[in-house]
Amino acid sequence: MSLILNIFNKIDPEDGRITNVTTSIPRDCLQSERSLLQYCKFSGMLCFASLAILLDFKFSSTSEKGSKIISSSFSPTTFSKALGIILFFLSVGSLVLGGFNYYVSTKNYIQNHTKISPKSTTKYFLMILVLTLLSLDITLLIESNK
Numbered sequence: 001m002s003l004i005l006n007i008f009n010k011i012d013p014e015d016g017r018i019t020n021v022t023t024s025i026p027r028d029c030l031q032s033e034r035s036l037l038q039y040c041k042f043s044g045m046l047c048f049a050s051l052a053i054l055l056d057f058k059f060s061s062t063s064e065k066g067s068k069i070i071s072s073s074f075s076p077t078t079f080s081k082a083l084g085i086i087l088f089f090l091s092v093g094s095l096v097l098g099g100f101n102y103y104v105s106t107k108n109y110i111q112n113h114t115k116i117s118p119k120s121t122t123k124y125f126l127m128i129l130v131l132t133l134l135s136l137d138i139t140l141l142i143e144s145n146k
Helices: 002-009 025-055 076-110 120-144
Strands: none
Touching: 025 076, 076 120
């Protein structure tokens, strides 16, 4: 039992005092785990949204008399399928990116590397994500005003 307390609390076995943490590795490992969990949460939200759109959410509206208002160039079922597929691939990409970042960070911590790896993949993925969601929002706004 005292071995477990020594490992988790960093208690010095000779005098019983808590030793100072001299590196940022424990904090960085926990931060990396939190980032992975946030990527998983975001991925799950996108996946559930894509499944909801693919299964029964339709982008059509009705007037007060019950007749459907759909522009000739806008097909709600085709748009729903395309939107659901796009969101599903974004969710898979988010999950893969989170796992990759966690793997690289953990590998660096194990090898005692203090060098910060470039996060260009994260920047490119976030740029693609923002542009995709912005274009989908603009498309929905344009079609709702016709």
